[in-house]
Amino acid sequence: MAIRPLVRFPDPILNREAQTVDRFDDALQALADDLLDTMRAAPGIGITAPHIGILQRLTVIELTRESGVRVFVNPEIVSRSPHMVRHTEGSVSMPGISEDVERPATVRVRYQTLDGNAVEEDADGLMAICLQHEIDQLDGIFWTQRLSRLKRERAVKKFEKATRETARS
Template identity: 50%
Template sequence: MTVQPIIFFPDQRLKQICAPVIEFDNALRTLTVDLLDTLRAAPGIGITAPHIGINQRVVLLDLPQSNMPEIYINPEITWLSDNKKQNEEGSISMPGISAPVERSVTIRFCYTDLYGKEHTEEADGLRSICLQHEIDQLNGIFWIQRLSALRRTRLLTRYKNI
């Protein structure tokens, strides 16, 4: 439908804990279409409603190995594996910057689909990493908070110079 303006770091809206979605209506479906259009224009592989200034628990992933975009409403991680791996991460709200972040390899999570039906699934690989990253965003945790203080300071200096 419409590419929306992206909120850029250090906008304080990226630090807010998002409200759960309670209305599963056409406005929610329109929001997810706007998120997909915005994500593809960015470009990126994951986006949340807060990235476009909407304080709701909505995640959309458009992963290279998937046939279609994945939409998660009110997602919550219920289990994290002890096995961890570092992966390069970045954000459409902080373009041009990335750094290795350690995350669990496998997760279990629950979410609601666009029609209000609840699901529980496991994810691993890129899907697991992206879900952890985006659910952090819904919880007001911007990805650079997962870095050491020294690495975060260096990254922020680099970002200011871009």
């Protein structure tokens, strides 16, 4: 297990679609372990393989230590509720920046486990938000694309300013 370097916004890899995982082996388990370590170090509650520069459809989510780690291989949303909710989101690839995003309150997701077993389940609350956010990333949709143009431009400028200030320190 290792903490991997994070891809930072605006790296173009964050706008590329991840490829389907077709090998369920020790390397996939090792990648999931590295994603968990990297996410905890960031810190964050969700991470995808593209966040560390690997274009594979793999995400790790840990809402709290008590709720445990969830690994989703090749996740996809199969249905969404019409009811919408707002939640503050950010990204390990754009640290320090967050904004409210509106998303469906509940989703049904289909994914595979690290062993390749197919699963379909419903998610609500923070898990539904996090799954939608991470699946967007796997589809090449960075979270700021869910913001209005004005809010997106403001978030990008704020991040650029923070990045410049950090570089000078």
